[in-house]
Amino acid sequence: MAKNKSIPIRPSKLSVYLYIPNIIGYTRVLMNCFAFAICFSNKWIFCALYFISFVCDGIDGWVARKFNQVSTFGAVLDMVTDRISTACLLVILSQVYRPGMVFLSLLALDIGSHWLQMYSTFLLGKASHKDVKDSTNWLFKAYYGNRMFMAYCCVACEVLYISLFLLAQNETEKLMDVLKASITEGSLVSVLVVLSLFGWAIKQLVNIIQMKTAADVCVLHDINKKERP
Structure with a gap:
């Protein structure tokens, strides 16, 4: 006699919006x-x-995995919040430091690389933009393959931007002067700037690799599409 199998309850749209990790996102x-x-x-x-x-x-x-509340909406909300938050801070830094184009360029790199990565993930049919197991670049794989390494780079990047904002005394600060002063001074904020520079540099390098890798995926997709009869 066949056993009755329990039918999983289909969650409502509202329940997904009210997932605990999504509430954290809001x-x-x-x-x-x-x-x-x-x-x-x-x-x-x-x-x-x-x-x-x-x-x-x-x-x-962590909460999403703990309570089995992983959702595509939550992942998108998370990434959009990250990108917009960093973008806003970079815009502010571009107004208090000279040359401001440095920070606007970093903003463009951050948004562009992540957007291309998300789109290339869609083209490859992958579930996550962090799935880079098939990449041939060791740094790219190490970044997304090791949570602690990625966390260090992300934290270093945000700490650097926050520290630079705290160090800005007026709206015409010269970036190089502040960085040089940070190396010679012994204040806590200055030390944070120095310590975070390495992780920040790694993250920018990963962004460049990510942009190039994702662009290659898009180009290969076009080539393969043209070759189809």
């Missing part, structure tokens, strides 16, 4: 909105809220 959005609203009037509160939001980026993923 909280991050609100936290960042408030943080950027007061960024010039209270730098320290801004930095604290921004960094807490960044830490929540790691917590929501």
Whole structure:
């Protein structure tokens, strides 16, 4: 006699929107909105809220796996929040440092590389943009294959940007002068700048590799499409 198999309950749209990790994501959005609203009037509160939001980026993923609430919407919400938050901070830095184009270029690299990576993931039929097992670049594979290494690079990048914002005393700071002063000074913020530079550099290199790799996928997709009868 065949055993009755339990039919899994189909979740409603509202229940997915109310997944715990997604609620954390909404909280991050609100936290960042408030943080950027007061960024010039209270730098320290801004930095604290921004960094807490960044830490929540790691917590929501753990919660999603812990409670079996992994969702495509949550992954997209997470990435969009990350990219917009970093973009806003880079825009602010471009206004308080000269040359501001340095930070706008970093913004373009960050957005462009991640957008291309997401699109190439879609073309390859992969479930996650972090699936780079078939990549031939060792650094690219190490970055996405080792959570601790990726976390270090991401944290270093955000810490550098926050520290630079704290070090800016006016709207016409010269970036190189501040970096040189950070090396010679012994303040906590200056030390954070120096310690985070290596991880920041690795992340930018990975972004460049990611952009090139993803662009190659798009080009090969076009070539293969033209070869089809």
